[in-house]
Amino acid sequence: xxxxxxxxxxxxxxALVAAPLLLEPFRLGLLAKYLCYAIVALGIGLAWGQGGMLxxxxxxxxxxxxxxxxxxxxxxxxxxxxxxxxxxxxxVEKLPALWAPFASPVFAVGMAxxxxxxLAVLLGTLxxxxxxxxxxxxxxxxxxxxxxxxLLVGQQGLTxxxxxxxxxxxxxxxxxxxxxxxxxxxxxxxxxxGILYLATRQLVHSRYGRLLVAVRDGEDRVRFLGYDPALVxxxxxxxxxxxxxxxGALFVPVVGIISPALLGVVPSLELVVAVAVGGRHALxxxxxxAVVMGYAKTAFSEQFADGWLYxxxxxxxxxxxxxxxxxxGVVGRLRRARTT
Amino acid sequence: MLELRDVQVVFDGFRAxxxxxxxxxxxxLRFLIGPNGAGKTTLxxxxxxxxxxxxxxxxxxxxxxxxxxxxxxxxxxxxxxxxTSVVFEELTVIENLDLAATFRQPLWxxxxxxxxxxxxxxxxxxxxxxEDLAERSAGVLSHGQRQWLEIGMLLAxxxxxxxxxxxxxxxxKDERERTGELLTEIADDHTVIVVEHDxxxxxxxxxxxTVLHEGKVLVEGSIDQVSADPRVQEVYLGRRKAEDAxxxxx
Numbered sequence: 001x002x003x004x005x006x007x008x009x010x011x012x013x014x015a016l017v018a019a020p021l022l023l024e025p026f027r028l029g030l031l032a033k034y035l036c037y038a039i040v041a042l043g044i045g046l047a048w049g050q051g052g053m054l055x056x057x058x059x060x061x062x063x064x065x066x067x068x069x070x071x072x073x074x075x076x077x078x079x080x081x082x083x084x085x086x087x088x089x090x091x092v093e094k095l096p097a098l099w100a101p102f103a104s105p106v107f108a109v110g111m112a113x114x115x116x117x118x119l120a121v122l123l124g125t126l127x128x129x130x131x132x133x134x135x136x137x138x139x140x141x142x143x144x145x146x147x148x149x150x151l152l153v154g155q156q157g158l159t160x161x162x163x164x165x166x167x168x169x170x171x172x173x174x175x176x177x178x179x180x181x182x183x184x185x186x187x188x189x190x191x192x193x194g195i196l197y198l199a200t201r202q203l204v205h206s207r208y209g210r211l212l213v214a215v216r217d218g219e220d221r222v223r224f225l226g227y228d229p230a231l232v233x234x235x236x237x238x239x240x241x242x243x244x245x246x247x248g249a250l251f252v253p254v255v256g257i258i259s260p261a262l263l264g265v266v267p268s269l270e271l272v273v274a275v276a277v278g279g280r281h282a283l284x285x286x287x288x289x290a291v292v293m294g295y296a297k298t299a300f301s302e303q304f305a306d307g308w309l310y311x312x313x314x315x316x317x318x319x320x321x322x323x324x325x326x327x328x329g330v331v332g333r334l335r336r337a338r339t340t
Numbered sequence: 341m342l343e344l345r346d347v348q349v350v351f352d353g354f355r356a357x358x359x360x361x362x363x364x365x366x367x368x369l370r371f372l373i374g375p376n377g378a379g380k381t382t383l384x385x386x387x388x389x390x391x392x393x394x395x396x397x398x399x400x401x402x403x404x405x406x407x408x409x410x411x412x413x414x415x416x417x418x419x420x421x422x423x424t425s426v427v428f429e430e431l432t433v434i435e436n437l438d439l440a441a442t443f444r445q446p447l448w449x450x451x452x453x454x455x456x457x458x459x460x461x462x463x464x465x466x467x468x469x470x471e472d473l474a475e476r477s478a479g480v481l482s483h484g485q486r487q488w489l490e491i492g493m494l495l496a497x498x499x500x501x502x503x504x505x506x507x508x509x510x511x512x513k514d515e516r517e518r519t520g521e522l523l524t525e526i527a528d529d530h531t532v533i534v535v536e537h538d539x540x541x542x543x544x545x546x547x548x549x550t551v552l553h554e555g556k557v558l559v560e561g562s563i564d565q566v567s568a569d570p571r572v573q574e575v576y577l578g579r580r581k582a583e584d585a586x587x588x589x590x
Binding site for chain 2: 202203205206207208210211213214217218220221223224225226227228231232235
């Protein structure tokens with residue numbers, strides 16, 4: 001029992017105690033950003049690694065969460081009756097009706113999760129019932145990400161267009177530029193990731209997790225066991241969408257911006273690559289992949305700005321051909337080799 | 341219990357089933373035979389909802405099955421196996437059986453871990469004789485063991501009607517024998533329909549046989565009646581050599 005929880009406990013102590021003490025605020029902020037991505041990756045690990053649904057459009061859900069949060073922050077800054085800065089610049093004179101409820105932080109945070117979940121349920125119900133799967137599902141989700149970007153860019157006055165939304169100064173009365181606020185945010189992000197990780201792990205080890213693997217490996221057979229695979233997939237996809245939405249909502253105050261460039265096709269793909277590199281069949285692999293690839297991207301881009309894209313592509317090919325189970329798979333193999 | 345009336349299935353102009361009538365009373369062990377392409381598997385597919393008939397009715401326990409989804413038909417108590425067994429290789433034998441047994445539970449209740457072994461799983465395990473392999477992953481099972489696991493999964497669901505599609509195909513002699521025993525045992529308290537090619541197996545275990553030919557029921561009766569029928573000899577037994585050369589279903 002203790003042995004099983006030891007790796008998680010160690011990582012939790014490092015993340016919650018050591019990192020805030022040792023890292024300078026800038027690096028801690030970066031880590032918080034990677035952990036936000038790790039939450040999305042966890043959802044991808046669940047949907048893809050366990051459920052076989054290759055979702056190339058998690059950016060959509062991440063974006064819905066991010067924009068919900070950003071709308072609240074913007075309205076909070078503008079004050080009662082005020083307009084967000086970008087609306088003033090675009091010549092909008094009256095607050096759009098869509099925006100009004102986001103003045104409530106409860107509504108905004110609720111929608112950050114519920115919006116993605118509802119969209120995923122709608123999409124899943126339409127798509128999985130028609131038995132759309134495999135590459136077709138992947139392409140569909142990718143198209144959704146592309147469409148989302150077009151929609152956001154086109155609605156300049158409503159969404160801030162290409163620039164998105166930025167210049168957030170305050171969250172629940174705390175100054176966002178303050179180091180202690182950022183440290184607090186980091187702890188929130190790390191805790192949310194930890195809780196979601198434990199919950200997802202519980203789910204994967206439960207009967208539902210077995211059912212999900214069965215759906216991945218033999219959807220038709222599962223149907224003849226009396227289960228509705230479309231329902232199982234929809235629920236799982238919705239859970240992963242909810243995680244991405246929550247991650248988006250946390251991302252905005254941590255990083256200070258949300259824009260179409262952060263949630264389109266490329267960022268969605270990058271996360272899938274990260275999950276593959278970490279090891280998609282293990283939840284820890286998904287989380288690890290997101291953090292490692294996040295760090296690698298920062299470190300690499302600081303040295304050679306354009307080289308990262310090629311390195312990332314090469315890494316993906318390398319992992320897929322040589323170590324399909326990712327970093328976690330390689331570590332597992334080394335450990336087994338040492339014991340035998 | 342199961343009643344098919346004038347069932348028609350057309351694939352791209354080809355009449356796979358051309359007005360099949362079939363009645364299987366409760367508790368019967370019925371064998372379904374016929375040359376390749378006679379429509380045996382198609383018939384099973386129609387009963388289980390995989391193929392939609394172009395005409396006719398399929399009634400089970402007084403309910404119309406046509407138009408229901410596969411998983412809904414399973415929930416009414418109709419279970420099936422496939423020619424090529426599909427067990428979940430990444431799950432253990434126990435987990436496979438448990439997954440089958442919990443199909444009536446609401447989805448949310450599955451979010452808990454399995455604790456111990458339920459009675460239905462225990463029984464299925466004993467009946468199929470897979471106790472020693474319970475904790476092994478299904479991926480390591482032999483072909484015969486996989487078929488037994490499939491049958492065990494069916495049993496764990498406690499269905500009223502079992503449809504087995506060529507359960508002994510590709511099995512060794514010993515495995516056939518064990519499967520035959522298992523089948524006789526199951527037939528004691530279930531209604532079972534078996535699609536089977538193997539004549540020796542039929543002679544040993546069959547009671548009532550329905551012969552399908554070109555999408556129609558040709559003859560129905562005991563194995564002796566059926567094999568003595570000249571029409572059956574002509575379309576099926578007489579052509580057996582040629583068929584064996586051609587191989588299994590197209």
